[in-house]
Amino acid sequence: MKKHAIIYHEDFNKYDLGVDHPLIGDKPKNTMAFLKEKSILSQFQVFTPKSAAEADLLTVHDSTYVEHVKKLSETGGWLSEDTPAPKGIFEVASLATGGSMCAGEKLFEGFEITVNPLGGFHHASKGHSSGFCFFNDIAITIEYLRKKYKLKRFMIIDQDVHHGNGTQDIYIDDKTVVNLSFHQDGRTLYPGTGNVETIGREDAAGYTVNLPLPPGTGGVSYLKAFEEIALPITRQFKPEVILYQSGVDSHHADPLADLNLTYQTYYHLAKHVADLSKETCQKLLVLLGGGYNSIACIKSYYNIFCGLLGNKDFLEEEEIPDADPEQVINTVNQLKQYLSDYWTL
């Protein structure tokens, strides 16, 4: 048996929000083709997922919201200003969610790293959503695994350039989930949330971790911050499963945001996360997340796979100097201060 698995369905490529929309439908197919060309795919067993059932969606979302998406999907329409709802999107979003659930389940059938190339819809909250997301597959997978395997400690590492506001809303009061998000500062980017002082409520204080980064942050500052925050928290929390939203819209060529990460940053980040999984639970669920420059995105995903596998054949490009490294250091220090009662950092 192979050690790792990818969940893939041809219909993943139907998650397409229109020709003028940044979310390009054929990304899963292109990712698979590139992995095949680079001889990475052969290290993964490929599974075809089933759609999430409506009962699965309802473990996280309100029934009125699920009905609303279903209605929109019948006629076509808009979920929000930035998120068109094309006909049939209910089925496609349910399939994407089923992909993440299947990937989660495979970790308990002996696989160490599993990947859903159409996952990580972190803007979907219980009763509303925007940001190209319909159902929060991260949370639905957590609830599925929690029930099926009686788990108590989930670690989310969300490196997408946008703050995962939906996931945060769902777990802000829940100390069984550490939700760690690195993102561009909400004062300069959608969705506007994810302040450093938002750390979770009451007995779940310390379990929401936000590092907002200023525009122009490069890979060197980012990696250093990741090493100082994400590594110790994950080691101290000792998760039973790690869910890694490995969005690559923080790449300097991405059209939607202003961070300046390079290809090699993704290699090092994914390597860190894979090492954390090895040290703790040996169960790493990877959801490829955002990325809107189609070429940079596929290459960045490739480097994530290299990092996950420890494959030295990763892509490199010239590093971009940080616009304001001092500000990153200050924010990291502020975050450490806010978290000092909960973690040793």
Ligand SMILES: [Zn+2]
């Ligand atoms: Zn994003």
